Amino acid sequence: MNPTKIVSVLKRMKRNFVATPYLHLAATGTIGLCLLITGCFIILYTNLNDLIEVWQQDIRIVAYIKDGVSDRQRTLLAQTISKLNGVKEVSYTSKDEALTQLRQQMKHRSSLLDGLHTNPLPASFTIDLVESQKNRVNVTLLSRKINEFPEINDVEYAKAWLHRFSGFISFFRLASLVVGLVVFATTVFICSNTIGLTLYAQRDELDIMRLVGATDSFIKAPFYIQNLIQGLLGSLLAITLLFAVYNIFIAKIEAYGALMATWEVRFLSLTEVYELLLIGVVIAWLGSYISLKQFLKS
Structure with a gap:
C-alpha cells in the first residue's frame, strides 16, 4: 500500500471514530469486560492450585x-x-x-x-x-x-478434603472453560454487531467507494486496524483493572499473616498477560471479519 493510500486509510479511521465514538468505546469496554472475567478465572485457578500444593506439603x-x-x-x-x-x-x-x-x-x-x-x-x-x-x-x-x-x-x-478439593478443582477447570467460551463467543458477537452498526452508518460512502473501483482490501483496512486497536486497548483496560483488584485483595488479606507466610497470592504471569492481549486482538479481528464479510456480500 502506497503512502497516499495509508494516509487515506488513517483519515477514514479518524472519521469513523468521530462519527460513532460511543460505539467504539462500547466495543473496547466489552472486550475489556470479557478479558477481566477471563483474567479473574485464570488468577483464581492458578492460586487455588498453588494453595493445594502448599497444603499438600503438610500431608x-x-x-x-x-x-x-x-x-x-x-x-x-x-x-x-x-x-x-x-x-x-x-x-x-x-x-x-x-x-x-x-x-x-x-x-x-x-x-x-x-x-x-x-x-x-x-x-x-x-x-x-x-x-x-x-x-x-x-x-x-x-x-x-x-x-x-x-x-x-x-x-x-486428609482423605475427605483431598478428594473434595481435587473434585472442586476439576469442576472449576471445566466451568472456567465453558464460561470462557461463552464469554468469548458473546464478545465476538457484540463486537461484530458494533462494527455492523458502524458500517451501516457509512453504507452510502462505502457503496460509492465500491462503485468507483475501491478494492475490498482498501475498504476493510481502516475497520481492521481500528478494531485491532480496540482489542489491544480493551486488553490493557482489563489487565489494569485486574491489577487494581489484585492489590486491593492483597491488602485485605495481609491481616492473615500465617496464611500469607506459607502461600503467596500470585498475579498473572508475563506469558498470561501476553495471552490476554492476544485474546483481545483475536476477538476484535473475528468481530471485524464476520461483520465485514456479511456487509461486502450484501
Whole structure:
C-alpha cells in the first residue's frame, strides 16, 4: 500500500471514530469486560492450585497401632513401613505422649481428661512422605498398604478434603472453560454487531467507494486496524483493572499473616498477560471479519 493510500486509510479511521465514538468505546469496554472475567478465572485457578500444593506439603499419614503389639513387633513394623515407596520418615507416638498432646491441645479444657481411669488413646506412627508422593492418588495407595498390616487398627489422613478439593478443582477447570467460551463467543458477537452498526452508518460512502473501483482490501483496512486497536486497548483496560483488584485483595488479606507466610497470592504471569492481549486482538479481528464479510456480500 502506497503512502497516499495509508494516509487515506488513517483519515477514514479518524472519521469513523468521530462519527460513532460511543460505539467504539462500547466495543473496547466489552472486550475489556470479557478479558477481566477471563483474567479473574485464570488468577483464581492458578492460586487455588498453588494453595493445594502448599497444603499438600503438610500431608502426613497417621497409622494407629492395635493394643497388645509388643515393642519388638512395633520396631519391625516401623522398619517395614519406612521401606515402602514414598515414605520419608516414620515417627512413633506412645499412648502417654498422645494423651499429653491432647491435653496441650485442649488447654483450658484439659481438666475434662482428669476423670479418665485409663488412657483410651492408641499409640501411632506418623508417616511423613517424600515431596513427589504428596498427592491424592499416592497418599491413598500408601494408606491402603499400611492399613493392611495386622498390627494397624486404622489409618488416617486428609482423605475427605483431598478428594473434595481435587473434585472442586476439576469442576472449576471445566466451568472456567465453558464460561470462557461463552464469554468469548458473546464478545465476538457484540463486537461484530458494533462494527455492523458502524458500517451501516457509512453504507452510502462505502457503496460509492465500491462503485468507483475501491478494492475490498482498501475498504476493510481502516475497520481492521481500528478494531485491532480496540482489542489491544480493551486488553490493557482489563489487565489494569485486574491489577487494581489484585492489590486491593492483597491488602485485605495481609491481616492473615500465617496464611500469607506459607502461600503467596500470585498475579498473572508475563506469558498470561501476553495471552490476554492476544485474546483481545483475536476477538476484535473475528468481530471485524464476520461483520465485514456479511456487509461486502450484501
